[in-house]
Amino acid sequence: MNLFLDGIAWIFDPAHLNGPGGIWVRIGEQLSYTFGAVALAAIIAIPLGLWIGHTGRGRDVAVLTSGGLRALPSLGLLIIFALAIGIGFKAPLLAFVILAIPSLLSGAYAGVEAVDRRTVDAARAQGMTEWQVLTKVELPLGLPLLIGGIRSGVLQVVATATLAYFASGGALGVFINDGLKTRDYAELIGASIIVTVLALLLEGIFALLQRLFVPRGVTAGRISDVRSRPLRPRAVVGSPIQEGK
């Protein structure tokens, strides 16, 4: 018996796929948690991160806070929220927002910080206002790292959203829990496969997005950089130089 194949067979059983509480619905819930939580986290973390990166103020606090938030166990958080505001989708959502904030925050301020200070200085010296420096220089140039932050936030939430069932919040964790309790390993593995595939898909999409958002002038430089170097060491006649001998 092959559990993996059983899992796949479980997924493609129309009885499991459709209907209320079916796979499609659970996938929808999983993705809603993911994008909902990341969107909410973005509203808080991105402006804050941009401000920190632009002004350099509050950086230490941000590093400490995001480090601290990262260390929080999501499950514990989720249960605390569920106890505080009741079961349903709100408690998991809130826990996932907190899970996503550190990645987004550090992506935003690291993106702005990574912009060459001389470029920023020049932009300001040309007469850009602080807002223009941020929106026309720091944001476009920092965008790849910012999207990188969103990417890791999305990945963390999409994987962790399986925990939502602890607060009766639905999503794919329902199947995993169910499979575990009833020893239906096909269901358990099937649901796990779906979560994995979702995560890989999102990862791929965001990797692509991140590449697309590298400003063209920056890529142009990178390409010419690569070309100016030989692709591999050239063959030379004679014995190779061995350093240290």
Next chain:
Amino acid sequence: MIEFRTVTKQFPDGTVAVDALDLVIPARQTTVLVGSSGSGKTTILRMINRMVDKTSGDIEIDGEDIYSLNPVKLRRSIGYVMQNSGLLPHRKVVDNVATVPMLNGVKKADAREAALTLLDTVGLDRQLAERYPSQLSGGQQQRVGVARGLAADPNILLMDEPFGAVDPIVRAELQQELVRIQRELGKTIVFVTHDIDEAFLLGDQVVLLEKGGRIAQAGTPADILSKPASDFVATFIGADRGRRALRVEVVNGRSVVVDEDGRPTGVLQS
């Protein structure tokens, strides 16, 4: 005319970069601030467009206190060229040049058209307009930097070691180009360098700075060469050595100018 009256700049860490500076920078001429690192030359330059804020004293442009103006507006009215070109890497050459006019509200098409003309002015092929800065050589980038500095047609052009990072041959080219541009446009140029040869080549007025932004000597290159005000100045300009210590020898009945080592550098024309 730019006027500094007892201007002092002390940085938060306590360093006094500029100490009670009095300086008049005449209009439509090139004034070169020259000195070694730590002489406060860049600080002086950057106080003119308020990229560095003075600690005390008065700075006026044409009699107007620059602290009565909005710093953003002030900067848009002053051209600024820096060492590493400081171009925006994500914008094409033409858009880099058009930056300031567009900030000033000029329509994009008009600003781009004007930018192309400016590329001609600084001796750049218009074909480079659609490239990104990273696709240009260092010398070309500096030319774009100069074009951008000139784009809003400012009266004042600040240049902070603009040719410091290019190789000597390109530097000589760029210097000649600047001399030509200045002959055509007659801007008030404030130019910072640590290279005394560059200072003498470009400056109508040369201001030699010692540590703490104190003026060791200010005057025309001929003034400074003929009458160094102090040993510091004499040493800095190398008055006593190499090709500054020239003498005349008569060879075959003509006056040949030779340097310190007796190597001929030219013939005096009568």
